[in-house]
Amino acid sequence: MMNSIIKGNQKLLGLFFFGTVFISSSCSEDDQVPMESDDKNIVELAQSDNRFSTLVDAGQRAELTDALSADGAITVFAPTDQAFIDAGITDVDGVAVDDLKNVLMYHVVPTEIPSSAVSSGKVTSLEGAPFYISIDPDGKVWINGHAEVTETDLEASNGIIHVINQVIMKPTMSIAEIATGYTQEASPEFTQLVGALTRANLVDAVNGGIADDLTVFAPTDAAFQQLYDDLNVDGFEEIPLETLENVLMYHVVPARAFSQDLRDGAELPTLLSNNTLTVDLGELNIEEAGLNTDLINIHATNGVIHVIDKVMLP
Numbered sequence: 001m002m003n004s005i006i007k008g009n010q011k012l013l014g015l016f017f018f019g020t021v022f023i024s025s026s027c028s029e030d031d032q033v034p035m036e037s038d039d040k041n042i043v044e045l046a047q048s049d050n051r052f053s054t055l056v057d058a059g060q061r062a063e064l065t066d067a068l069s070a071d072g073a074i075t076v077f078a079p080t081d082q083a084f085i086d087a088g089i090t091d092v093d094g095v096a097v098d099d100l101k102n103v104l105m106y107h108v109v110p111t112e113i114p115s116s117a118v119s120s121g122k123v124t125s126l127e128g129a130p131f132y133i134s135i136d137p138d139g140k141v142w143i144n145g146h147a148e149v150t151e152t153d154l155e156a157s158n159g160i161i162h163v164i165n166q167v168i169m170k171p172t173m174s175i176a177e178i179a180t181g182y183t184q185e186a187s188p189e190f191t192q193l194v195g196a197l198t199r200a201n202l203v204d205a206v207n208g209g210i211a212d213d214l215t216v217f218a219p220t221d222a223a224f225q226q227l228y229d230d231l232n233v234d235g236f237e238e239i240p241l242e243t244l245e246n247v248l249m250y251h252v253v254p255a256r257a258f259s260q261d262l263r264d265g266a267e268l269p270t271l272l273s274n275n276t277l278t279v280d281l282g283e284l285n286i287e288e289a290g291l292n293t294d295l296i297n298i299h300a301t302n303g304v305i306h307v308i309d310k311v312m313l314p
Helices: 002-015 042-047 050-063 065-070 081-084 095-104 175-183 191-199 221-231 241-249
Strands: 076-080 121-124 132-137 139-143 147-156 159-164 214-219 267-269 276-280 297-299 304-306
Touching: 042 050, 042 065, 042 147, 042 159, 050 065, 050 076, 050 081, 050 095, 050 304, 076 147, 175 191, 175 214, 175 297, 175 304, 191 214, 191 221, 191 241, 214 221
Parallel strands: 076 159, 214 304
Antiparallel strands: 121 132, 132 139, 139 147, 147 159, 267 276, 297 304
16 A cells, blocks of 8 residues: 555645755855866865865775876766865775775766756766755755755866765665664663554555655654644653554655755645645744754664654544
8 A cells, every 4th residue: 555655645745745856055156176187086176175184085995096197078076175074084094995996986977967957856877876955045056955056066077076074975774764763872862752653554665675765754753743732642652543643754855855855835645635834934843843953954774863852643
């Protein structure tokens, strides 16, 4: 049943992702750095810029220098040295070569994409896994909901570099696995959500892979406790099963929707047929539930999680 609902709701995604959106003010021609050295290849260009010393060292250790120097047309989303520090990578020699190679290849696209051609949506990396571009209401460009593109169109003889302020990592766990992991922390969270999904037999519905695109607005344990108090019940076990199923499906959007993709007043389709969620960016609300800005854009193999402070009722 769940798979058929997901497939049916794919037709509604135009309500959410506003088609092809191009980079605007944050990546305008005025922001582009004139390059007098586009005869340099990608590696030589990175070597000539002191912001990319860690990236250059990482490429050498991962034995990617020749590949990134070869003739052709590629695009590199290049993390700065500070981005590597923020990711906890201060010495590339301490990272396994295969791991480092996979991370770096995740930042490379095997075609040339100037800023004028960048649009929101999925992009397949040289590593093989896709990453996801979002364009926020101010025109800023983001990758996987966390890395911002801060400078564009550094031109090389074999491609283009766009500068980003975070190292991007491909997701390795599903939405269900991430939520379950939180329940096992020293200060557990999402115990009620995971328990409710289990009772409603919906765990598999949020346990897919890259081919699935979902967004889960995940209520905290405190949010569930408030619901129990309002309904005068002791827990999700006392909520009628059909009601519980409907409530949970109402929290799932059939699209991989990062916070930067949200638009004020948008009506988001949900897995509960004929029920939508209204976005209020001014109040940072989905319906009447507040978004936890410290726990948004939690990226999973099959989608993204945004934590909210209230259980929403259809």
